[in-house]
Structures are given as structure tokens and as C-alpha cells.
Amino acid sequence: MDQSLTKSxxxxxxxxxxxAKRSWMFARPDHKTGIVSWLTTVDHKRIGFLYGITALxxxxxxxxxxxxxRTQLAVPNNTFISAQTYNEMFTMHATxxxxxxxxxxxxxxxxxxxxxxxxxxxxxxxxxxxxxFWVFLAGAIILNVGFFHKAxxxxxxxxGYAPMTAKAFSSEFVGDNSTDLWVMGLQVLGVSSxxxxxxxxxxxxxxxxxxxxxxxxxxxxxxxxxxxxxIVLSFPAITIALVEVMMDRNFGTNFFExxxxxxxxLWQHLFWVFGHPEVYILILPAMGIISEILPCFxxxxxxxxxxxxxxxxxxxxxxxxxxSHHMFTTGMGTVATAAFSMATMTIAVPTxxxxxxxxxxxxxxxxxxxxxxxxxxxxxxxxxxxxMSGIMHSAAPAxxxxxxxxxxxxHFHYVLIxxxxxxxxxxxxxxxxxxxxxxxxxxxxKWSFWIIFxxxxxxxxxxxxxxxxxxxxxxxxYDGNMGWTSANQLATLGxxxxxxxxxxxxIVMIYTYFKGExxxxxxxxxxTLEWSIPNPPPAHNFDVTPTVHARDAFWYEKTHxxxxxxxxxxxxxxDEAHGGIHMPSNSWFPFITAAGMLIxxxxxxxxxxxGAIVGLGITFFGAWMWSVEGPGGYHLHPTKSDGDASSxxx
Amino acid sequence: MSSHAATAGHIDHxxxxxxxxxxxxxxxxxxxxxASDCMFFGSLIAxxxxxxxxxxAGSPDPRDLFSIELTSGSTFILLMSSLLMALAVxxxxxxxxxxxxxxxxxxxxxxLIFLGGQVYEFNHFVKVGGLTLSNSVFGSTFYTxxxxxxxxxxxxxxxxxxxxxxxxxPTDDSNGxxxxxxxxxxxxxxxxxxxVGMYTLLALVHAYEEGHGLAYYFSHHFISFGGTIALxxxxxxxxxxxxxxxxxxxNAIDVESMGLYWHFVDIVWIVIFPVVYLLEYIVLP
Numbered sequence: 001m002d003q004s005l006t007k008s009x010x011x012x013x014x015x016x017x018x019x020a021k022r023s024w025m026f027a028r029p030d031h032k033t034g035i036v037s038w039l040t041t042v043d044h045k046r047i048g049f050l051y052g053i054t055a056l057x058x059x060x061x062x063x064x065x066x067x068x069x070r071t072q073l074a075v076p077n078n079t080f081i082s083a084q085t086y087n088e089m090f091t092m093h094a095t096x097x098x099x100x101x102x103x104x105x106x107x108x109x110x111x112x113x114x115x116x117x118x119x120x121x122x123x124x125x126x127x128x129x130x131x132x133f134w135v136f137l138a139g140a141i142i143l144n145v146g147f148f149h150k151a152x153x154x155x156x157x158x159x160g161y162a163p164m165t166a167k168a169f170s171s172e173f174v175g176d177n178s179t180d181l182w183v184m185g186l187q188v189l190g191v192s193s194x195x196x197x198x199x200x201x202x203x204x205x206x207x208x209x210x211x212x213x214x215x216x217x218x219x220x221x222x223x224x225x226x227x228x229x230x231i232v233l234s235f236p237a238i239t240i241a242l243v244e245v246m247m248d249r250n251f252g253t254n255f256f257e258x259x260x261x262x263x264x265x266l267w268q269h270l271f272w273v274f275g276h277p278e279v280y281i282l283i284l285p286a287m288g289i290i291s292e293i294l295p296c297f298x299x300x301x302x303x304x305x306x307x308x309x310x311x312x313x314x315x316x317x318x319x320x321x322x323x324s325h326h327m328f329t330t331g332m333g334t335v336a337t338a339a340f341s342m343a344t345m346t347i348a349v350p351t352x353x354x355x356x357x358x359x360x361x362x363x364x365x366x367x368x369x370x371x372x373x374x375x376x377x378x379x380x381x382x383x384x385x386x387x388m389s390g391i392m393h394s395a396a397p398a399x400x401x402x403x404x405x406x407x408x409x410x411h412f413h414y415v416l417i418x419x420x421x422x423x424x425x426x427x428x429x430x431x432x433x434x435x436x437x438x439x440x441x442x443x444x445x446k447w448s449f450w451i452i453f454x455x456x457x458x459x460x461x462x463x464x465x466x467x468x469x470x471x472x473x474x475x476x477x478y479d480g481n482m483g484w485t486s487a488n489q490l491a492t493l494g495x496x497x498x499x500x501x502x503x504x505x506x507i508v509m510i511y512t513y514f515k516g517e518x519x520x521x522x523x524x525x526x527x528t529l530e531w532s533i534p535n536p537p538p539a540h541n542f543d544v545t546p547t548v549h550a551r552d553a554f555w556y557e558k559t560h561x562x563x564x565x566x567x568x569x570x571x572x573x574x575d576e577a578h579g580g581i582h583m584p585s586n587s588w589f590p591f592i593t594a595a596g597m598l599i600x601x602x603x604x605x606x607x608x609x610x611g612a613i614v615g616l617g618i619t620f621f622g623a624w625m626w627s628v629e630g631p632g633g634y635h636l637h638p639t640k641s642d643g644d645a646s647s648x649x650x
Numbered sequence: 651m652s653s654h655a656a657t658a659g660h661i662d663h664x665x666x667x668x669x670x671x672x673x674x675x676x677x678x679x680x681x682x683x684x685a686s687d688c689m690f691f692g693s694l695i696a697x698x699x700x701x702x703x704x705x706x707a708g709s710p711d712p713r714d715l716f717s718i719e720l721t722s723g724s725t726f727i728l729l730m731s732s733l734l735m736a737l738a739v740x741x742x743x744x745x746x747x748x749x750x751x752x753x754x755x756x757x758x759x760x761x762l763i764f765l766g767g768q769v770y771e772f773n774h775f776v777k778v779g780g781l782t783l784s785n786s787v788f789g790s791t792f793y794t795x796x797x798x799x800x801x802x803x804x805x806x807x808x809x810x811x812x813x814x815x816x817x818x819x820p821t822d823d824s825n826g827x828x829x830x831x832x833x834x835x836x837x838x839x840x841x842x843x844x845x846v847g848m849y850t851l852l853a854l855v856h857a858y859e860e861g862h863g864l865a866y867y868f869s870h871h872f873i874s875f876g877g878t879i880a881l882x883x884x885x886x887x888x889x890x891x892x893x894x895x896x897x898x899x900x901n902a903i904d905v906e907s908m909g910l911y912w913h914f915v916d917i918v919w920i921v922i923f924p925v926v927y928l929l930e931y932i933v934l935p
Contacts, residue, residue, distance in 0.1 A: 124675040194686055202678045206669040232682060236690035244697065247794060252784030255697065255794075261706030261787040270693055620808075624837075627812055628830055 028632055029586045040586035042126035043539055047133050048112030049435070051104045052428075054137060056506070058100035061144070063502055065093040070459070070495040073488050076480035086476045087155035088146070088178075094158035095182070098282065099189050100140050102416070105424045106285035107136075110200055110224045113431060116530035116537065117218045119209025119546045119553075124202040126584040127626065132196035134594030139189035142602055146178050151606070154182035157474065159271060160245070162256035162264035167249050180605040183246050188601050190235045190242075197228035204228075209529070211548035215309070218528045218552075219302060222309050223288030226316040230277045230284070233320070238274035241267055250607070265330060272323035280319040282416060283383075284312060286423030287354060290376050293430050294358050296524050297373035298365030301552060304357045311350035311357075318347040328396045329403050337396045344394035348387065355384055370524070371445030375426030378453050382418025386411055389464065404474075407467025413460045425452070425505065432509070433523045437535045438516035444508045451501030458494025462487040527552040540581050543638040544568045576637065585632030593622030680907040684914045687802075691918050694798055695925060698791040709788050715779040716927055717771075724767035725923050728803075731760035732916045739909045745899045747817055751889070754814045754905075757912065761807045766848060768800045770855065792926065799922055802915045809908055811840055816901070821894040836888040843881035850874045 031037040041047060068089050072080045081089065115123055123129050146153035156164045156179055163169060170179045204217070204225045217225075244255040245267070254260025256267050295302045302308060324332060324340040332340075358380050367373070389411040393399045402408055433439045466487045471478065478484050522531040529546055532554045547567055550556040557564045575581060600615020666674040738753035772793070775781045781789045815833045850871055857867040868875065 125679065198679055198682050198686070201682050202675050206671055206673065206675050206678055208670040212670070232686045233689050236686055237693045240690060240693035240697070243798075244794070247783070247790070253790035253794070254784065254787050255790055260784075260790075261701070261709070262790075263700065263704075266697065266700060270697075273693070624812065625830075628816070628833065 028629070029588060031586065037586065039591050040130075040588050042122070042130050042584045042586055042590075044111050044115050044123050044126070044129060045435075045537055045539075045541075047129050048108045048110075050133050051111055051136070052108035054133075054140065055101050055104035055108060058096050058140060059105070060502075060506070062093050062096035062101050063499060065089045065096065067495060067499055069093060070492045072477065074492040075489070076478055076482075076485055078477055083476045084152075084155065087157075087474075088153035090474055091154045091157050091182075092143075095143060095154065095186075097416070098158065098278070099186070100143070102282050102420050102424065103193065104136055106227065106282075106420075107132075107196060109220070109285065109289065109424075109427055109431070110196075110227075112435065113530055114200065114221050114224050115203060115207070116434075116533065116541060117221050117528050118204060118207060118212055119529050119542060119548065120203060120207040121541050121545070121581065122584060123199050124207055125199050127587050127590050128195060128199050130587070131590035131594055132192045132199065134591050135188060135192035135195065135597060138594050138598035138601070139185050139187075139192060141598060142181055142188060142605065143185035145181055145602065151177035151181060154178045154185075156182065159275070160267075161271075162245070162262075162267035163258065165245050165249070165267075166257060170249075177606055180246070180249060180607075183242050183249070184601040184605040187239060187242050187246075188597060190239045191597070193231050194235050197231040200224055200228045201232065209546050209548050209553075212553070213548075215306065216548055216551045216553070217309075219291035219305070219308055219312075220285075220288035220528075223284045223291070223312055226312050227281050227284045230281050230316055230319060234274045234277035234281070237270050241270035241274070244270075265327075268327050268330065269323070272326045273320070276323040276326065277316075277319040279412075279415070280315055282420045284315065286379065286383075286420045287312065289423045289427040289430070290358065290379055291354075292528065293372050293376040293426055294361045294380075295552075296430075296526055297368045297370055297376070298361050299368070300361055300365045301527075302357065303360030303363070305551065308354060308357050311353045314350040315347060318343060318350070322347055325394060325396075325399070328399045341394055341396045345391065348391050348394070351387060355380060355387075371440060371442060371449060372426045372430035372524075374446060374449045375422050375429060378449065379419060379422040379426065382414055382422065382456070386414025386416075386418055389414065402467060404472055405467035406463040406471045406473055409473050410460050410463035410467060413463070417456055417460070422452075428509070430524070431530075432512065433519045433535070434530060435536060436513055436516075437518060437520075438512050439519045439523055440508055440512045440516060444504075444511075448501060448505040448508055451504060452498060453501075455494050455496070455498030455501045459491050459498055460494070462490045462494075466491070522554075527555040529553050532557060538638070540583060540636050540638060544571045544575065547571070580635040580637040582633050583636055585634060587626070587629060587632070589622045589626035589629060593619050593626060596620075596622055674903045676903050676907045677910070680910045684910065687914065687918075691798075691921075694791075694795045695921065698795045698926065701787045701791050706787060709786050710779070710781055712788065712792075712927075713930065715775055715781060717774075718927060720767065720771070721923065721927050724764045725919065727760050727767075728764045728916050728919055731757045731764070732913050734760060735909045735912045739902070739906050742905045743899065743902045747895060747897055750905065751814065751817050754810055754817070755889075758807055758810045758814065761803055761810065761912075762844060762848075765800060765803055765807070766851065768796065768803075769848065770852065772797075773852070795922060796926065799915070799919060802918070806908075806912050806915055809911070811837065813905060813908055817895060817897045818888070818892055819896045820892055821896045832888075836885075839881055839884040839888060843878065843885055846874050846881060847878045850878050 029036055029040040031040070038046065038050070041050075068081060069086065072078050072086055072089075074080075111123070111129065115121075143154070145151070156170075160179075160182065165179050165183070170176055204221055208217070244253070247253040248255050248257060248262075254262040256262045256264050258264065291302055291308055321343045322340060324336060325344040328337055328340070389407065393402060393408070393411065429440055429445060466484055469483060469487075471482070471484045471488075478488075519535075521533070521535040524531070529548075532546065533541055546553065546557070548556075549560070596615050596618030598615070600612045600619060603609070603611025603615055665672045669675060669678075671678070734753045734756040738750050738757060741747075741749035741753055781792070783789055783793050815836050818833070818836070819829050853871045853874070854867055857863065857870075
């Protein structure tokens with residue numbers, strides 16, 4: 001990260017208040033390397049890297065939890081783990097994979113790639129961006145604290161259905177506080193997601209390079225925008241639902257307590273008003289990544305760009321109109337059931353349209369079968385398979401049979417692993433050279449693809465039949481004469497192969513980071529602006545803010561080199577006349593504010609009120625100091641002299 | 651008038667040439683956040699309505715509890731605070747810091763009066779009406795919905811105070827340190843004045859309700875009464891003219907973003923007030 005920074009970059013200068021005159025408490029950190037620089041960073045690339053590393057760590061944790069589940073189900077009447085541990089494992093596996101692996105890994109790409117694709121120097125609110133990451137980490141810690149504490153891990157399922165989250169049900173086991181930890185952790189994660197998404201929204205709408213009109217935006221940036229909209233509008237519903245559970249548990253309210261007049265079904269509505277858009281929050285970034293990779297390795301522009309964009313918008317819009325298809329068996333009445341059935345069938349149309357666009361992109365392309373392309377093609381095939389079973393659920397009578405069976409488990413793993421995870425793994429391969437200047441060897445990459453691909457299908461394809469044969473999800477063990485044994489054994493075998501494949505993928509990535517083949521800028525002959533900058537990217541991204549003349553802006557630059565060079569020289573002179581490039585200063589306060597939230601929420605979950613008040617105090621102190629600190633900043637002069645590419649002065 | 655305003659010349663607050671759309675980033679952020687907040691309050695209001703329309707047997711009748719006159723009064727005060735907020739935005743767009751300060755202070759005081767009304771109301775409903783968070787779903791939804799709105803108002807007041815104190819940032823304090831320390835003292839005096847003032851005010855209401863009279867009130871609460879006076883004095887001392895300040899038209903967008911938030915919280919109350927207080931849904935068995 002940021003190896004291109006030289007000592008001369010460190011002579012940053014705070015425009016608004018000279019750092020030298022301030023005492024320690026109010027001093028702005030100007031470290032460019034070391035731990036302090038990471039804690040106080042406002043650089044979107046560094047924050048993206050932090051998101052990525054954290055997400056991959058939790059991806060492994062979630063994977064280990066999945067392997068425990070599969071091991072328990074390997075043979076009938078197994079006693080590998082207890083029923084209680086099994087409940088904790090499936091709850092934490094889902095919560096971890098959704099909130100701590102896929103969403104933050106998408107956020108890593110939003111942070112790292114999106115500002116580069118739109119030709120911006122940073123996001124609209126750099127300090128808020130750092131805050132979003134630290135709050136995410138706080139939420140992740142709160143959710144996983146049960147690993148190290150006798151409170152235990154959450155065990156209520158990731159739906160957290162009432163009344164399982166009620167006080168009466170959680171005191172039955174040791175883990176009395178585990179549900180409180182789940183509730184607080186998710187609320188804190190919600191703050192992170194909403195704050196981060198608001199930042200991305202403003203960045204995409206307001207920070208585009210000159211000439212980058214909305215209909216020239218790279219598709220990944222479009223999907224980032226839709227994802228941000230979905231998060232901003234859907235997370236408040238779950239926040240309210242969680243607040244109500246929190247009050248039921250701690251302040252004796254009766255929102256979901258039947259004995260006090262509450263309605264447990266209300267939880268389901270509030271949860272799925274969030275929960276269904278959430279599945280599009282998980283898949284839209286993946287669709288964006290695929291829409292970048294397929295054209296690049298097909299040597300063709302994306303087929304039907306406007307259709308891809310508009311279908312994304314339609315998915316985002318309809319995503320809010322289908323939540324009750326998760327509730328067909330709750331007895332909503334025929335009108336509601338029919339309406340949500342139709343809406344669910346309708347949302348398959350824009351999704352199917354996208355698949356035809358990808359096939360159209362591949363059609364008569366000069367396909368380069370590199371590793372990112374392999375993962376992308378695997379995505380298209382498996383996402384389609386998962387989509388097919390999705391359509392089957394949309395018919396309410398069929399859903400009544402399939403509900404809460406392993407058929408559902410097979411379906412959503414095909415769209416979440418075959419879909420989201422494959423696209424994210426493809427994205428890591430694709431953008432690795434941009435981030436670290438090294439490329440994964442094709443041989444190792446393809447091996448990892450095939451092991452993961454085979455392991456995945458072996459794990460989840462048999463689950464379709466398990467479900468049709470009546471095996472319920474979340475079941476802790478089963479009897480040998482149910483006829484589920486062989487399919488379960490196949491699935492467990494597949495899960496081990498999948499685990500080996502993922503482990504191999506990580507080893508390859510770590511090896512590549514240290515010893516991989518070095519590549520220069522733009523190794524894939526890319527089409528979008530992120531490939532136009534030096535490798536690895538400097539802190540200021542672009543020496544000269546690019547002017548965009550067409551869709552696939554970098555492709556246009558490559559084919560119009562002479563005029564672009566003249567344009568850049570003119571703009572560099574203009575920048576210098578305006579005092580150079582203005583860069584934001586680092587800040588302690590996003591970190592401090594988030595730390596206050598961690599302390600406060602954790603203490604509240606353990607019912608330690610003085611600690612909660614101290615945490616709240618730290619949060620307010622951090623926010624106050626953040627506000628009076630001001631934006632700060634320093635100037636860079638990347639194009640001033642030939643020999644010294646990025647000297648700083650003021 | 652700030653020295654910035656004198657040198658900065660004309661600033662167009664609705665157009666920012668450095669952004670793609672011309673809309674300032676902070677303003678766009680605030681609009682997007684308010685969209686999110688619509689869903690937030692929407693979920694709470696939906697929860698309240700579901701339980702109001704289908705009350706479990708034995709629910710209390712809100713008509714026995716509410717004092718529509720009192721709540722109408724505090725609603726009026728809250729709406730008027732929006733007017734003062736709009737005047738503050740208008741003043742700072744013209745670089746008029748003195749008027750901005752007065753209007754911000756007025757908004758703060760009106761916001762506090764509304765919060766005070768809510769504190770009184772909650773206290774009254776619990777003590778006299780016997781309505782608590784836990785003894786009925788009506789209580790649960792009422793306190794959660796109006797309490798969340800109150801929290802929004804309280805955050806708005808804190809933010810207003812921060813902005814108000816920022817209007818005192820002196821131009822010549824180049825290291826910013828002395829001002830931050832003074833700002834913190836200013837804030838502490840303010841927080842003290844609110845807490846102690848609220849306490850003495852509620853004590854006065856209590857003495858009046860119990861029929862104790864003014865003599866009893868002053869003899870029992872003279873320390874807190876004196877403290878309130880002293881803290882208000884400290885606030886006035888802090889508010890004296892500090893010479894040229896580093897707050898002007900350039901901050902107009904900060905004040906405007908805060909104003910958007912404040913107006914939104916008021917508008918949400920215009921929905922909550924009829925839904926919770928005015929409509930008579932309840933059909934008791």
C-alpha cells in the first residue's frame with residue numbers, strides 16, 4: 001500500500017491551522033507510515049484495504065463455522081457438537097457471511113475502486129469514510145465477543161424471529177447476553193453501512209470527473225450507487241426492529257411479546273422490509289464486478305449498457321416490493337400472497353435481462369480465459385441456477401412445500417456463493433494487479449477456481465434433493481432411516497473440498513502478494529479509468545483529473561493519445577496555478593468516535609450502565625472534536641518538476 | 651460581520667462549481683440522510699398504528715391521558731423554532747453573524763421548551779396516568795415513538811449549540827487551541843444551565859401542583875435557583891462580542907444542512923402529533 005510515497009510527501013501542511021503550534025490533544029496526525037497512519041487514515045484506498053482484510057478474515061471465520069455445521073451433519077445421529085453449539089454456529093455463520101464478509105468485501109471494492117473509476121481524488125467525506133470502517137469493526141467485535149466470553153454466541157438464527165429473541169427464551173441456556181450482543185452488534189453495523197452508503201451516494205453523484213455523465217459511468221459504479229440507495233432506505237427498518245427487541249429485552253416493553261399484546265409477525269414484516277432488499281445489497285455489487293470483467297476479457301464493450309443500468313434500477317425498486325414472499329406461510333391472506341407472488345416473479349425479469357446482456361457480451365468476443373474470467377463465467381452459470389430455484393419459490397403453493405427446507409438452503413447458497421462470493425473472488429483476481437502491482441499465476445488461479453467450483457457444486461447441488469425429500473433447515477441431526485444420509489455425506493465431502501479450495505485461494509493470494517509476477521500498469525488492457533493511474537496508486541490517485549469523453553473512458557484515452565496528452569498538460573498547468581492538489585489531512589476523531597461506540601454498546605449489552613455512559617461520552621467527545629477540528633488539508637505538486645514526481649510544499 | 655465575509659466576496663450557496671451537479675456535498679448528504687430517516691420514522695409510526703388500530707383487550711384509552719392544549723402549545727413552539735432556524739440560515743447567507751447568533755439561540759430555546767414539555771408530559775403520564783413502557787403496548791409504542799422524536803430534537807439542540815459556539819471562533823486565534831478550550835467551557839455552562847434550569851422549572855411546576863406556593867419553592871430550591879441564574883450569567887458572559895470571528899458566509903452551508911435536519915424533525919412531528927394525539931382510533935371492548 002502506498003509504496004509510491006516518498007519522504008518529501010510527509011511535509012504535508014495543514015492549510016487551516018498549522019500543526020506545529022498545537023498541543024498533542026488537538027494536533028493533527030501527519031504520519032504517513034506505521035500504525036498511527038492506519039488508525040487515522042482518510043485515504044479511500046487504505047480504508048478499502050482495511051475493509052478487504054477484515055472481511056476476508058471473517059470470511060474464513062464464517063467458513064470454519066460452516067464446516068462445523070457440515071461435519072455435524074456428516075452422519076446420522078452425530079454428536080460432534082451439541083444442539084446449542086449448532087444453533088450458535090448456523091446463526092453466526094449466516095450473520096458473519098452476510099454482514100462481516102460479503103457486505104464489507106463489497107465495501108472494500110466500493111472504497112478502493114469506485115473513486116478511481118469516477119476520476120475522484122477521494123470520497124466526498126474522507127473522515128466519515130474512516131469512521132464507517134471503524135464502526136464496522138466495532139460491530140464485528142461485538143458480534144463475535146461470545147467466542148471469548150461465557151455469554152456465548154448469538155443462537156437465534158440470522159432472522160432473529162420473535163419470540164425466539166425474547167428474554168424468556170434466552171435465559172434457558174448459559175448465553176443470557178448473547179442475544180443482546182447480536183442486537184447491539186447489528187445496530188452498530190447498521191450505523192456503519194448507512195454512513196458509508198451516504199458517503200458513496202454523494203461521491204458518485206457529486207464527485208465525477210468532468211465529462212463523466214451518468215450514462216458514461218462504469219457499471220460497477222452504477223451498481224455501487226443502487227446498493228447505496230438500498231442500504232440507506234432499508235437499514236432503518238431493521239434498526240427500528242432491533243431497537244424494539246432491545247427494549248423488549250431490557251425495558252419490559254411488549255412489542256413482540258404475545259402475553260403483553262405484542263405481535264411477533266410485526267418482527268417478520270420489519271425484518272423482511274430490510275431483509276429482502278438486503279439480498280440485492282449482496283448481489284448488485286457482484287453484478288457490477290461481473291459487468292466489468294466480462295467486457296474486459298471479451299475484448300468488447302458491454303452489450304446493452306443502458307439495459308444493464310436500468311435493469312439494476314428496476315431490481316433496486318422492486319426489491320422493496322417483494323418482502324412478504326418470505327412470509328407466504330404466515331397466513332397473510334390470498335390477496336397479499338398473490339400480490340407478492342406476482343411481484344417476486346416480476347423481479348426475475350430484470351435479473352434475467354442482465355444474464356442475457358452478459359451472454360450478449362461474450363457472443364463473438366475474443367475471449368481471454370484468464371482466472372478472473374473463469375470465476376466470472378462460473379458466476380453467470382451458477383447465479384442462473386440459483387435464479388431458477390428462486391423462481392420456483394415465487395409461486396406461493398410451491399413455496400409452502402419448500403419453506404425452511406434444504407431446498408431453500410441450496411437456492412440461496414447458489415446465489416450467495418455461486419453469485420456474490422464468486423464475483424468477489426473474481427474481483428480480487430481482477431484488481432489485485434492494480435492494488436499490489438503483482439499478478440496471480442494463471443496456473444494456480446485456475447486450480448483454485450476448479451477446486452472451489454467442484455467443491456461448491458458438490459456441497460450444494462445435493463441439498464436440492466435433500467430439501468425435496470423433506471429435510472428441514474437448521475436441523476441439528478437426523479435419523480439414519482430418513483433417506484438423507486448419502487446426500488448429506490456428499491454435501492459434507494463437497495464442503496471439505498470447497499474449504500480446501502478457499503484455503504488454497506488464500507495461500508495463492510498471500511504468495512502472490514510477496515512473490516508474485518510483477519506487472520506494470522494496466523495488465524489486462526482495461527477499459528475504465530482505474531487502470532490509467534500508476535501502479536500501485538499514489539495517495540492523490542490522478543496527477544491530473546481526467547476529462548471523460550466517452551463510455552469506457554480509458555479505452556478512449558488509449559485510442560486518442562495525442563489529444564488527451566495535450567489536454568492533460570493544459571489541466572496540470574491550471575492545477576498548479578490553483579496551488580497544487582489539495583489533499584485531506586489524517587484525523588484521530590473517526591477512530592475515537594467509533595471506539596466510544598464500541599465501549600458503549602458492549603457495556604450496554606452486558607447491562608453495565610456506567611460503562612455505557614462512558615462510551616456515549618467518548619462518542620460525543622469524538623464527534624465534538626471532529627466538528628471543531630475542521631477539514632484541514634495539505635497541497636501536493638505532482639507535476640511541478642520532472643525529477644521529483646510528487647514533492648510537497650506550501 | 652466576519653472578516654472572511656468581507657474578503658470572500660459573493661458566495662452562491664446553492665451552486666458549488668466543484669461538484670458534478672452543482673449541489674454542495676453536505677446538502678446532498680443531508681437530503682439522502684433524511685430519506686433514510688423517513689424510513690426510520692416510517693417504521694416507528696407503522697408500529698404505533700398497528701397497535702392503535704388493533705389494541706389488545708384492556709388497553710388504556712389515550713383520551714384519558716392526553717392534554718391536547720399543552721401538546722398543541724409545544725407543537726406550536728416547535729414549528730416556530732423552524733421559523734427561527736430559517737431566519738438563521740437567511741442571516742448567515744448574508745454574512746450577518748450577529749443575527750445568526752440570535753436566531754440560533756432562539757431555536758435552541760424553543761427546542762428546549764419543546765423538550766421540557768415532553769419531559770413534563772412523560773413524567774405526568776407515568777405518575778398520574780399510570781402509563782409505562784411495560785404495562786401496555788400502547789405505552790411501549792407511545793414512549794418509543796415520541797421518545798425517538800425527542801432524541802432527534804435533543805441531538806438537533808446539541809448540534810445547534812455546537813454551531814452557536816462556532817460563531818464565536820476568533821479569526822486571530824491561529825492555533826485554535828484557546829478557542830476550543832473556551833468553547834468547551836461555554837458548552838459546559840450551557841449543559842449545566844439546561845440541566846439545573848430544567849430541574850428548577852420542574853420543581854416550580856411540582857410546587858404549584860402540590861399547592862405549596864412560592865415561598866416553599868424558594869426556600870427548598872434556592873441553591874438550584876441561584877445556580878441557574880449564575881449559569882445563565884456565565885452564558886451571557888461567554889456570548890459577549892469577541893472581536894472579529896472566523897464564521898461567515900462560507901459556513902452558510904453548514905447552517906443550512908443543520909436547518910434541513912431541524913425542519914425535518916419538525917415535519918415528522920407534524921405527522922406524529924395527529925397520529926398519536928388527535929386521531930381517535932381506539933374502540934375499547
